[in-house]
Amino acid sequence: MVAAQPSRPSGxxxxxxxxxxxxxxxxxxxxxxxxxxSEAARQAILIAAVELLIxxxxxxxxxxxxxxxxxxxKQTIYRWWKSKSAILAECLLEGLVFPGKLSVPDxxxxxxxxxxxxxxxxxxxxxxxxxxxxRSLIAAATDNADVGRRLRDSISGSGALSARLHAGRGTTPxxxxxxxxxxxxxxxxxxxxxxxxxxxxxxxxAVDRLLVALLGVPESAPxxxxxx
Amino acid sequence: MVAAQPSRPSGxxxxxxxxxxxxxxxxxxxxxxxxxxSEAARQAILIAAVELLIxxxxxxxxxxxxxxxxxxxKQTIYRWWKSKSAILAECLLEGLVFPGKLSVPDxxxxxxxxxxxxxxxxxxxxxxxxxxxxRSLIAAATDNADVGRRLRDSISGSGALSARLHAGRGTTPxxxxxxxxxxxxxxxxxxxxxxxxxxxxxxxxAVDRLLVALLGVPESAPxxxxxx
Amino acid sequence: MVAAQPSRPSGxxxxxxxxxxxxxxxxxxxxxxxxxxSEAARQAILIAAVELLIxxxxxxxxxxxxxxxxxxxKQTIYRWWKSKSAILAECLLEGLVFPGKLSVPDxxxxxxxxxxxxxxxxxxxxxxxxxxxxRSLIAAATDNADVGRRLRDSISGSGALSARLHAGRGTTPxxxxxxxxxxxxxxxxxxxxxxxxxxxxxxxxAVDRLLVALLGVPESAPxxxxxx
Amino acid sequence: MVAAQPSRPSGxxxxxxxxxxxxxxxxxxxxxxxxxxSEAARQAILIAAVELLIxxxxxxxxxxxxxxxxxxxKQTIYRWWKSKSAILAECLLEGLVFPGKLSVPDxxxxxxxxxxxxxxxxxxxxxxxxxxxxRSLIAAATDNADVGRRLRDSISGSGALSARLHAGRGTTPxxxxxxxxxxxxxxxxxxxxxxxxxxxxxxxxAVDRLLVALLGVPESAPxxxxxx
DNA sequence: AGTTAATCGAGACGGTACGTCCAGTCTTGGC
DNA sequence: GCCAAGACTGGACGTACCGTCTCGATTAACT
Numbered sequence: 001m002v003a004a005q006p007s008r009p010s011g012x013x014x015x016x017x018x019x020x021x022x023x024x025x026x027x028x029x030x031x032x033x034x035x036x037x038s039e040a041a042r043q044a045i046l047i048a049a050v051e052l053l054i055x056x057x058x059x060x061x062x063x064x065x066x067x068x069x070x071x072x073x074k075q076t077i078y079r080w081w082k083s084k085s086a087i088l089a090e091c092l093l094e095g096l097v098f099p100g101k102l103s104v105p106d107x108x109x110x111x112x113x114x115x116x117x118x119x120x121x122x123x124x125x126x127x128x129x130x131x132x133x134x135r136s137l138i139a140a141a142t143d144n145a146d147v148g149r150r151l152r153d154s155i156s157g158s159g160a161l162s163a164r165l166h167a168g169r170g171t172t173p174x175x176x177x178x179x180x181x182x183x184x185x186x187x188x189x190x191x192x193x194x195x196x197x198x199x200x201x202x203x204x205x206a207v208d209r210l211l212v213a214l215l216g217v218p219e220s221a222p223x224x225x226x227x228x
Numbered sequence: 229m230v231a232a233q234p235s236r237p238s239g240x241x242x243x244x245x246x247x248x249x250x251x252x253x254x255x256x257x258x259x260x261x262x263x264x265x266s267e268a269a270r271q272a273i274l275i276a277a278v279e280l281l282i283x284x285x286x287x288x289x290x291x292x293x294x295x296x297x298x299x300x301x302k303q304t305i306y307r308w309w310k311s312k313s314a315i316l317a318e319c320l321l322e323g324l325v326f327p328g329k330l331s332v333p334d335x336x337x338x339x340x341x342x343x344x345x346x347x348x349x350x351x352x353x354x355x356x357x358x359x360x361x362x363r364s365l366i367a368a369a370t371d372n373a374d375v376g377r378r379l380r381d382s383i384s385g386s387g388a389l390s391a392r393l394h395a396g397r398g399t400t401p402x403x404x405x406x407x408x409x410x411x412x413x414x415x416x417x418x419x420x421x422x423x424x425x426x427x428x429x430x431x432x433x434a435v436d437r438l439l440v441a442l443l444g445v446p447e448s449a450p451x452x453x454x455x456x
Numbered sequence: 457m458v459a460a461q462p463s464r465p466s467g468x469x470x471x472x473x474x475x476x477x478x479x480x481x482x483x484x485x486x487x488x489x490x491x492x493x494s495e496a497a498r499q500a501i502l503i504a505a506v507e508l509l510i511x512x513x514x515x516x517x518x519x520x521x522x523x524x525x526x527x528x529x530k531q532t533i534y535r536w537w538k539s540k541s542a543i544l545a546e547c548l549l550e551g552l553v554f555p556g557k558l559s560v561p562d563x564x565x566x567x568x569x570x571x572x573x574x575x576x577x578x579x580x581x582x583x584x585x586x587x588x589x590x591r592s593l594i595a596a597a598t599d600n601a602d603v604g605r606r607l608r609d610s611i612s613g614s615g616a617l618s619a620r621l622h623a624g625r626g627t628t629p630x631x632x633x634x635x636x637x638x639x640x641x642x643x644x645x646x647x648x649x650x651x652x653x654x655x656x657x658x659x660x661x662a663v664d665r666l667l668v669a670l671l672g673v674p675e676s677a678p679x680x681x682x683x684x
Numbered sequence: 685m686v687a688a689q690p691s692r693p694s695g696x697x698x699x700x701x702x703x704x705x706x707x708x709x710x711x712x713x714x715x716x717x718x719x720x721x722s723e724a725a726r727q728a729i730l731i732a733a734v735e736l737l738i739x740x741x742x743x744x745x746x747x748x749x750x751x752x753x754x755x756x757x758k759q760t761i762y763r764w765w766k767s768k769s770a771i772l773a774e775c776l777l778e779g780l781v782f783p784g785k786l787s788v789p790d791x792x793x794x795x796x797x798x799x800x801x802x803x804x805x806x807x808x809x810x811x812x813x814x815x816x817x818x819r820s821l822i823a824a825a826t827d828n829a830d831v832g833r834r835l836r837d838s839i840s841g842s843g844a845l846s847a848r849l850h851a852g853r854g855t856t857p858x859x860x861x862x863x864x865x866x867x868x869x870x871x872x873x874x875x876x877x878x879x880x881x882x883x884x885x886x887x888x889x890a891v892d893r894l895l896v897a898l899l900g901v902p903e904s905a906p907x908x909x910x911x912x
Numbered sequence: 913a914g915t916t917a918a919t920c921g922a923g924a925c926g927g928t929a930c931g932t933c934c935a936g937t938c939t940t941g942g943c
Numbered sequence: 944g945c946c947a948a949g950a951c952t953g954g955a956c957g958t959a960c961c962g963t964c965t966c967g968a969t970t971a972a973c974t
Contacts, residue, residue: 033941034948041951059371062929073952078931135370141425142367143287148426174402174444180437183419187441190418191411193425197369198376209408213415214441216402261972262918269920292960301921306962494946515827518934529947534936595826597881598819599743604882630858630900636893639875643897646874647867653825653877654832665864669871669898672858717967718922725925746955757926762957 037080044070045077049087050096058136085144088137092150097137098124103157110168110175111217114188115207121155121192122202134196152189161185173216184214265308272298273305277315278324286316286364313372316365320378325365326352331385338396338403339445342416343435349383349420350430362424380417389413401444412442493536500526501533505543506552514544514592541600544593548606553593554580559613566624566631567673570644571663577611577648578658590652608645617641629672640670721764728754729761733771734780742772742820769828772821776834781821782808787841794852794859795901798872799891805839805876806886818880836873845869857900868898 048069052061061084067074081087091097102121105113125134141148156162165181175181191210195202211217276297280289289312295302309315319325330349333341353362369376384390393409403409419438423430439445504525508517517540523530537543547553558577561569581590597604612618621637631637647666651658667673732753736745745768751758765771775781786805789797809818825832840846849865859865875894879886895901 035939035950038951063931064929067952071952073950073954074931075933075953076951079950138425139367139370142363142370145427148422149428152422152426174441180441183434183437183441186422187415187419187438190420190422191415192418193422194376194380194414194418197366197421198380199373206411209411210415213402213408213411261916261970261974263970263972264919266920290960291962295921299921301923302962303922303964304920307919492945497946519936520934523947527947529945529949530936531938531948532946535945591826594881595823598823598826601883604878608878608882630897636897639890639893639897642878643871643875643894646876646878647871648874649881650832650836650870650874650877653822654836655829656833662867665867666871669858669864669867719924719965722925747957748955751926755926757924757928758957759927759959760925763924 038076041070041072041076042080045072045087046091046094046096049084050091053088053091053097053136054133057132058139061136083144085140085147088140089144089146089150092137092147092154095154097133098154102155104160104164106164106167110164110171111211111215113164113168114211114215117161118188118192118202118207118210119204122195122207125192125196125202126199134193138193138197152186155189155192156185161188175215187214266304269298269300269304270308273300273315274319274322274324276300277312278319281316281319281325281364282361285360286367289364311372313368313375316368317372317374317378320365320375320382323382325361326382330383332388332392334392334395338392338399339439339443341392341396342439342443345389346416346420346430346435346438347432350423350435353420353424353430354427362421366421366425380414383417383420384413389416403443415442494532497526497528497532498536501528501543502547502550502552504528505540506547509544509547509553509592510589513588514595517592539600541596541603544596545600545602545606548593548603548610551610553589554610558611560616560620562620562623566620566627567667567671569620569624570667570671573617574644574648574658574663574666575660578651578663581648581652581658582655590649594649594653608642611645611648612641617644631671643670722760725754725756725760726764729756729771730775730778730780732756733768734775737772737775737781737820738817741816742823745820767828769824769826769831772824773828773830773834776821776831776838779838781817782838786839788844788848790848790851794848794855795895795899797848797852798895798899801845802872802876802886802891802894803888806879806891809876809880809886810883818877822877822881836870839873839876840869845872859899871898 045066048066049061052065052069056065063074063077063084066072066084066087067077077087081090088097102117102124104117107113121134126132137147137151141151153159162181162185165175165179165184169175169177169179169181174184188210192202194200195206200206273294276294277289280293280297284293291302291305291312294300294312294315295305305315309318316325330345330352332345335341349362354360365375365379369379381387390409390413393403393407393412397403397405397407397409402412416438420430422428423434428434501522504522505517508521508525512521519530519533519540522528522540522543523533533543537546544553558573558580560573563569582588593603593607597607609615618637618641621631621635621640625631625633625635625637630640644666648658650656651662656662729750732750733745736749736753740749747758747761747768750756750768750771751761761771765774772781786801786808788801791797805818810816821831821835825835837843846865846869849859849863849868853859853861853863853865858868872894876886878884879890884890
């Protein structure tokens, strides 16, 4: 089927990503004549955007910079996207920003798995390269709803966070059978974003207290000092 | 005294807000000659900044625009603040952005109080005027840690959220005596910001599920059977 | 035969006009396969060019605009002309620009005839529609010698000015038998262009003085006393 | 008095050259506060414009190019001139384009003087460097009336042509006491421009015939074969 | 009272990026 | 092989702001 390639914005969750879905070179049947959107240009633009975002941050990200790095005319960008944040939304959708780094582990111990995962994200927020990447994405989300949604999806590993919580139901005090896992996931990600925004850091202690609040169990061992 | 240097000393709660708080007309004695920072100009700038932020959003907020609206030279702004986000940090600090609208009520019922408060914030996020105000502040926080911190403080009513949670300890299942109220507050505010970012809305049902997740009690009726 | 090459051979009066004049549909036999230059497209392009020139002026004249107005692909234009001025050169050659408006009258009185003719041109220079048409053509001539030559030819009515002067030899003081009529014609047209360029206008008085200078006779009355 | 410097567009013949006449750095009394137009920038812009015009021609002359060459921001150009032709108008006014090369000689023999002068101009039209300079200026005149007027003034040596003709009255057949010297000058310059436009060249023979037409005397000696 | 120095409004300056327009080339499918 | 359509790279347009600077006018404190 045509849906073999994962990438076209045809699969857009909502309006925001691209401008439309004209026939891509090499795609299936085309309905009218004339040249067709260059897939090479599209890829080059997305990659250039991600690279520059990581290297310089969202505020220094410019359409001209992307065009130059991608070896593309500015008009080719404006033809298909209406803002730099729309480009990033598509990057997020294609998994170009976080290349699989963020999947939630599953060792059977939800508490420990989330601690591991949160620590990984904490590193990513202020980590070596990608300094401020999360902050940059929040800035992008600020003027593009899709970026916001996809940022959440990306962080939660394309729903893997909710899935992990679902799977863990019954294993921690607050993860009952009808626990609102989506809201717990939102609260978790929200707390992370808030710390990213206020540069509060996400150290072990903070992670621990956060998990106590949301799962109701400290550390991986039952904490004798606090009833679960 | 702190006022030893002629100008721009101390005062700042943290690094980020302004350049300092030099002798304002009428404040303590200064050691050298010359006029002193004009309080009128400072006020005009802060007010202009907030007005423009509310009217046009953070992305359209410009130093030149603020200067023009305030009837002030650009240099007067650059002399005292190092970026537009620093101006906003000071606005937040002075309570010019959310004029007391966000205090957490206290009727004795934590669950109901938070529901009320969250509904108020939900309205504010997408509300009539101030369309996107919260989103604008998140954008500002993105390049100024102080804005992030003060945004959190403003939303939580200058710590009133934590205080309210503290006061409510023991009255809901998850608000035990040593519950990590700060983290619960963070999770709550974080969830709100996440919804602001992704335009997810914050309707009654969402608020309800969020409070179930964080306080462990649905609706306003004490749900005895919810323990997991 | 000249028609050996499939297309764009010979024919051009000089280098500048077009790419050549390849076999036009319906013209003589063509020696090779494939379709042949579409005369309909050619006409549409020339007409569109003239219309746009008159409506908007040379500076606003674009290849894309001509193509759009003519309902033609850009490539069809680039295939046969090498610049927009080349198109105009061809328009001039086909008499599409000044549809016969500029012929020099012949009443027997050279002086009066030229006065009439100059007045007509003066109106045309700044006249109702075609505002700035002459100026636009001068601009075109600036990068295409053919336009210059053909503009001169068009204004002088395809040599009719020289012919008129020739015919009038002996009837005015300066139009002797071997008067350099071509140079007089050039000077006349040059003066007109200069006024077009400098927006000096070409009123009755100016025309009169110009004719005094070039023919040596003021007004329509034979001035016997003018010899200096 | 203040009028010592030759340069300010205050002396503008008409509206077209610059945008206004704000106080120039170092000029006389200034009426209001704030910084003042930078004379250095103004000079750099005019010089850059002339250089580029001579090197590349009017069509390749760009505001960005001028700004870059002059080491100036584009806005500084747009602040004071409304088009590239307006810049050239000012260059012409300041004599930066033809540095005195075009003055009409005065040996007492009008006929010979004009022949000399026309030859010089003929060289300039297609000459070594400044290839097409005159043509470029005609193009500029096409969208700026001032350029047209000043081009004529420049060519006629700031009125020196008319003056020379005045001075020569009575020495050639057609230069009578009440000869319309301005119109003769216009016809002369017009003929030159026409040849520039149509690349007709301005060789000795052409000059001679032109002078016969306008002055009524061939060569400097009475040509026995043609009654003057 | 005069000097000194820092403030203020205003706004010109060199720059960077914007988003648009067009040039000239290339690519596709239809005739 | 020509054609309409239109995507492509590239470059200039004219505008908006940036952050720095310069100007003349105030306005305190310090002589």
